[in-house]
Amino acid sequence: MANAPTAEEFEKLGAFWLGRTQSPTGEETDELLLYDSKDLTTHALCVGMTGSGKTGLCLGLLEEAAIDGIPAIVIDPKGDIGNLLLQFPNLQPSEFRPWVDAGEAARKGRTPDEHATKTAELWRKGLASWGQGPDRIKRLQDSAEFAIYTPGSDAGIPLQVLRSFAAPPPALLDDADAFRDRVASSVSGLLALLGINADPVRDREHILLSSILSHHWRDGRDLDLPGLIHAIQTPPFQRIGVMDLEAVYPAKDRFGLSMALNNLLASPGFAPWMEGEPLDISRLLWTAEGTPRISIISIAHLSESERMFIVTIVLNELIAWMRSQSGTSSLRALLYMDEVFGYFPPVANPPSKKPMLTLLKQARAYGVGCVLATQNPVDLDYKGLSNCGTWFLGRLQTERD
Ligand SMILES: Nc1ncnc2c1ncn2[C@@H]1O[C@H](COP(=O)(O)OP(=O)(O)O)[C@@H](O)[C@H]1O
Numbered sequence: 001m002a003n004a005p006t007a008e009e010f011e012k013l014g015a016f017w018l019g020r021t022q023s024p025t026g027e028e029t030d031e032l033l034l035y036d037s038k039d040l041t042t043h044a045l046c047v048g049m050t051g052s053g054k055t056g057l058c059l060g061l062l063e064e065a066a067i068d069g070i071p072a073i074v075i076d077p078k079g080d081i082g083n084l085l086l087q088f089p090n091l092q093p094s095e096f097r098p099w100v101d102a103g104e105a106a107r108k109g110r111t112p113d114e115h116a117t118k119t120a121e122l123w124r125k126g127l128a129s130w131g132q133g134p135d136r137i138k139r140l141q142d143s144a145e146f147a148i149y150t151p152g153s154d155a156g157i158p159l160q161v162l163r164s165f166a167a168p169p170p171a172l173l174d175d176a177d178a179f180r181d182r183v184a185s186s187v188s189g190l191l192a193l194l195g196i197n198a199d200p201v202r203d204r205e206h207i208l209l210s211s212i213l214s215h216h217w218r219d220g221r222d223l224d225l226p227g228l229i230h231a232i233q234t235p236p237f238q239r240i241g242v243m244d245l246e247a248v249y250p251a252k253d254r255f256g257l258s259m260a261l262n263n264l265l266a267s268p269g270f271a272p273w274m275e276g277e278p279l280d281i282s283r284l285l286w287t288a289e290g291t292p293r294i295s296i297i298s299i300a301h302l303s304e305s306e307r308m309f310i311v312t313i314v315l316n317e318l319i320a321w322m323r324s325q326s327g328t329s330s331l332r333a334l335l336y337m338d339e340v341f342g343y344f345p346p347v348a349n350p351p352s353k354k355p356m357l358t359l360l361k362q363a364r365a366y367g368v369g370c371v372l373a374t375q376n377p378v379d380l381d382y383k384g385l386s387n388c389g390t391w392f393l394g395r396l397q398t399e400r401d
């Protein structure tokens, strides 16, 4: 068996310990596989078929980052990342016992207590063979705070997402391109939530809402959903481009759009969206005392359009936050998105695509590293792929992949 690494080797600041290297013939060596955290500022992509270990590897990466004091926002479309909170610091059977699946224990011919004991033993031995003991788990626990957010539900911490119609920070208002992107993708996200797939340039729903948001935000004024509903009926302008508003989008048609938003607002399922902690990136990344946080935004329970809405909004907020920071060449924070399929596709243009591309192109300057996991490289837009400096490759399914 390989020698256990020393604590100094593990804990070298700026190096994430991912395992041990293999020889060209596939045997494990004694050499630690250390990943330079700086390399994550040029982002990482993790591809491999289901079961190839993508989520496992990325959880390892997040844990190493946390130990190094690097916070993360994690978007979890499948609900697999919550396991990060199962840390069992003493590796004692009593810590495993509440999580034992009685059915699984029975299938193995064990009582739940026996199964907890066996599982604790398995973990202890498994971790020890990699030179890790309870002290390192404790270290992880002491390094960061872990939280699971569940927008639209109070199963975890509810997240109040409609703050995104609040005016963006001044740094973003001053940048014309960034401002336009922010308006366009906020509107696309909202329309996605209404089940309307509108084109930013051609479709009048998009054009009207964009005009309303721009109008308010340019003056630094916030807008909430009731305000938006009102503004659709009585916009603060009479023209769109050079055309008369009534000719482009008559009042009776605008009423239809405002009703759709109103129905959303009034539906019982919508109340949780308005409650909870405000979506504030710096709060997701650090506690008030400055302790790094790993904030998991779990969206598995949501409908497809709701997921798209949340992802778009989180990415937009991250961009806005990032632009308000000073530049840096070291890694400051991570965005990890598991199973990114459908959010950053090569041909289609969902609302999440633009902010994702912006992040991959610009986040580096602010020390924000993106880690994306998916099953096939062809799931992702090549303009984004070419911005990923690290590729973690698992088993792939086809030659083309
Ligand atoms: N490096 C590894 N060594 C051994 N088993 C692993 C490793 N990484 C993951 N696994 C196991 O393989 C299974 C699938 O891993 P997972 O990370 O969920 O794959 P994916 O996200 O690619 O579908 C899990 O049961 C996990 O515990």
Ligand SMILES: [Mg+2]
Pocket: 054, 055, 056, 080, 338
């Ligand atoms: Mg996975």
